[in-house]
Amino acid sequence: MSQDTLFDKVWDLHKVSKLPGGSDQIFIGLHLIHEVTSPQAFGALKDKKLKVKFPDRTVATVDHIVPTDNQSRPFKDNLAEQMIETLEKNCLEHKIRFFNIGSGNQGIVHVVAPELGLTQPGMTIACGDSHTSTHGAFGSIAFGIGTSQVRDVLATQTIAMNKLKVRQIWCDNKLSKGVYAKDLVLHIIHELGVKAGVGFAYEFGGPAIEALSMEERMTICNMSIEGGARCGYINPDEKTFSYIKNKLCAPKNKHWDKALTWWKSLKSDENSIYDDVIKLDASKVEPTVTWGITPGQSIGINQQIPLLEEFSPNDKLVAEEAFEYMSFEPGQSIKDIPVEVCFIGSCTNGRISDLRIAAKVLKDKKVSKNVKAFVVPGSEKVANEAKREGLDKIFKDSGFQWREPGCSMCLAMNSDKLIGNQVSASSSNRNFKGRQGSPSGRTLLMSPAMVAAAAINGKVSDVREFIK
Amino acid sequence: MKSKFVPPIGKITKIKGQCITLIGNDIDTDRIIPARFLKCVNFDSLGEYVFKDDRETLKGKHPFDLEENKNATILIVNSNFGCGSSREHAPQALMRWGIKAIIGESFADIFYSNCIAIGIPCLALPKKSILEIQKNKDNKFLFLEIDLKNSLAKSKNLSLKLEIKESSRKMFLLGEWDATATLLENESLIKNKCKDLPYLEFNNYFS
Numbered sequence: 301m302s303q304d305t306l307f308d309k310v311w312d313l314h315k316v317s318k319l320p321g322g323s324d325q326i327f328i329g330l331h332l333i334h335e336v337t338s339p340q341a342f343g344a345l346k347d348k349k350l351k352v353k354f355p356d357r358t359v360a361t362v363d364h365i366v367p368t369d370n371q372s373r374p375f376k377d378n379l380a381e382q383m384i385e386t387l388e389k390n391c392l393e394h395k396i397r398f399f400n401i402g403s404g405n406q407g408i409v410h411v412v413a414p415e416l417g418l419t420q421p422g423m424t425i426a427c428g429d430s431h432t433s434t435h436g437a438f439g440s441i442a443f444g445i446g447t448s449q450v451r452d453v454l455a456t457q458t459i460a461m462n463k464l465k466v467r468q469i470w471c472d473n474k475l476s477k478g479v480y481a482k483d484l485v486l487h488i489i490h491e492l493g494v495k496a497g498v499g500f501a502y503e504f505g506g507p508a509i510e511a512l513s514m515e516e517r518m519t520i521c522n523m524s525i526e527g528g529a530r531c532g533y534i535n536p537d538e539k540t541f542s543y544i545k546n547k548l549c550a551p552k553n554k555h556w557d558k559a560l561t562w563w564k565s566l567k568s569d570e571n572s573i574y575d576d577v578i579k580l581d582a583s584k585v586e587p588t589v590t591w592g593i594t595p596g597q598s599i600g601i602n603q604q605i606p607l608l609e610e611f612s613p614n615d616k617l618v619a620e621e622a623f624e625y626m627s628f629e630p631g632q633s634i635k636d637i638p639v640e641v642c643f644i645g646s647c648t649n650g651r652i653s654d655l656r657i658a659a660k661v662l663k664d665k666k667v668s669k670n671v672k673a674f675v676v677p678g679s680e681k682v683a684n685e686a687k688r689e690g691l692d693k694i695f696k697d698s699g700f701q702w703r704e705p706g707c708s709m710c711l712a713m714n715s716d717k718l719i720g721n722q723v724s725a726s727s728s729n730r731n732f733k734g735r736q737g738s739p740s741g742r743t744l745l746m747s748p749a750m751v752a753a754a755a756i757n758g759k760v761s762d763v764r765e766f767i768k
Numbered sequence: 769m770k771s772k773f774v775p776p777i778g779k780i781t782k783i784k785g786q787c788i789t790l791i792g793n794d795i796d797t798d799r800i801i802p803a804r805f806l807k808c809v810n811f812d813s814l815g816e817y818v819f820k821d822d823r824e825t826l827k828g829k830h831p832f833d834l835e836e837n838k839n840a841t842i843l844i845v846n847s848n849f850g851c852g853s854s855r856e857h858a859p860q861a862l863m864r865w866g867i868k869a870i871i872g873e874s875f876a877d878i879f880y881s882n883c884i885a886i887g888i889p890c891l892a893l894p895k896k897s898i899l900e901i902q903k904n905k906d907n908k909f910l911f912l913e914i915d916l917k918n919s920l921a922k923s924k925n926l927s928l929k930l931e932i933k934e935s936s937r938k939m940f941l942l943g944e945w946d947a948t949a950t951l952l953e954n955e956s957l958i959k960n961k962c963k964d965l966p967y968l969e970f971n972n973y974f975s
Contacts, residue, residue, distance in 0.1 A: 313964070313965065314961070314965070316954055316957050316958055316961045317954050317957050319935075319944075319947075319950055319951075320938070320942060320944060320950065321935045321936070321938035321939040321942060321944060322934055322935035322938060323935040323939075325951055325954060325957075327958065327961045327962075327965070329965065329967065329968075336806050336855075337854070337855065337856065339809035339810070340809070340810055340811055340856075343809070343810060348948060350948070350952075353958075364806075365807060377807075379807040379808070380807060382809060383807060383809060386809045420967065422966075422967060423967060428854060428856075429853075429854055430852065430853050430854040430878055432854075443878075444854035444878050445854060445878070445881070446854055446855070446856035446859075446878060446881065446882035446885060447856040447857075447882075448856060448882065448885035448886055448946075448947075449881065449882075449885060451948060452885075452947055452948050452951055455948050455951070455952065456948065456951040456952055456955075456958060457958060458951050458954075458958060459947070459951070460939075460947040460950070460951060461881070462933065462935055494794055494848065494851060495794070495847060495848040495851070495874065495876075498848065498874060498875075498876060498877055499877065525852075525878075526852075528848065528851065528876065528877070529877075530877040530878055551970035555969070555970035556970075558966075558969075558970055559967065559970045562966050562967070594794050594796075614793070614847075617791075617792065617793050617846075618792070618793050618794050621792065711798070711803045711853070712803055712804070713803045713804065713806060713807065730796075730798070730852060730853075732796045732798045732799065732852060733798070733799055733821070733822075734798060734799065734802055734821045735798050735803075737803075737804070739802070739821035739824065739825065740825075
């Protein structure tokens, strides 16, 4: 059993009681909600005649269903309109702070909370969304929950949960040029597998992790869930503190000093005990691309899709399924596979640094005529900053469509969808069957830089050839 | 659709029913309920859309479309079932289709806790036993009785030792899997906890 890790410390601090069944009752410091997983929870509160216990510890935004072309109300899609109206009504009724479209602070919930300074070290953070693990980048313990647990947090500010085990993933050395956080996390998921994290929190550490910016760290923690780990985190450091400083909801003046003193005390002890430790060499990671139907089915850009006999008996079943669905051949190179749609965005890679990197690749280049490319900023703040820097113009000049903020084609709950068996190069997080809106659509996950390179060439390409 | 949906309530100690087998590892919640069906403000109509895209692809041959399975209540799956998105719509859709318990090699964490929270026990069996059940040609007529008190699944010829987290098992036996009331009982402890937390004072965002 782990001891003295950041996870242990934050868990113990938030433990309210041991429940009769044996699980822990955990206080949730910050609860984030959005339109998809909250309406039934508010409905259940009403059925149980309960109120929201701590309305000021829940914050809402709207992201999954928002259109990215025309956001004027009412939305063209009646169901989407009904969902945003329900969220508006629930927030108003229960006095919950809601960052709506046009507020300047709307966006993907996992982009918005950090940029507002809501996400801080040492907190527990829950949201009805599996990518809540993103917030662990700040040294908080953050995890996705279902709607019944959203109800419990609204009603009690606590949930019933079993403590997770802790696996340290130590990343030695540094990423090489043209290799990004996305490549590293895809590599980690490939090495450990998509179910290794079940029952675990992942602590990412080592020189390669320390060298990452806060936004890159968010990309890493974001995809913990793709490795099966509901929670992923990184011990906070100076980068964490300076990212938070002066943000809208960051502690100010004497509160800042107090916060800083506490945050600096928050990290895994040097001799803390982990349930498991894995070591990786980050310098060996190449630009990485998925070829299959799970985020673990990835290879380096210069590698070939594995042969069936190279899979362990455990992985063979899903590999066969992937070959059938993707129509790629075992042994085929991933490089040069034609792509028809290029998508930059999502809670994994829709932040300003992601847009900067992609724009740098696209500057003075044109998107291939066979490709439909679009970029969806992660939030209104990201969009505004990108415009201030002229990135929107670079994207548009290259042939990318510049869209309004939202989750968009990461999960295709709005009208941004693949058609038929189109192949998409996507900076999002899931390549599941049908994930991007077409039951036969094919998703290749990669870094935003790699998506930009694929857009220019109309096929999977090595971005390092663009940034020599 | 089948008989009217009645949600589980109170203590859950035994589940008897016919098994339905679904083969495949890493079956994610996008497959269980594709995202377009998440555009709803209640769960009521989800049952008919469970595995919608997989079922359309298999044109009537998907286990959830076979006539012989229409009254099945115990789902048999492989490993990492329910990975991906946290959408509770996935177990809600399974439940509304008729599933009352799931037996598998392993389950994804969030899916597992969503199932517990709505009264669907998820029970683990070793890979070997699952494969045996799945290979058994007669499995379409396999009836099991799940006994949560003793963590056993029994049929005429079978007796299988099931694994379930002790805390989950107790929640079902005590009837406390719907946790809200239990959590609310500790109201004074929750208030005290607020005093312990160093950050509530400086992280009082909007006051």
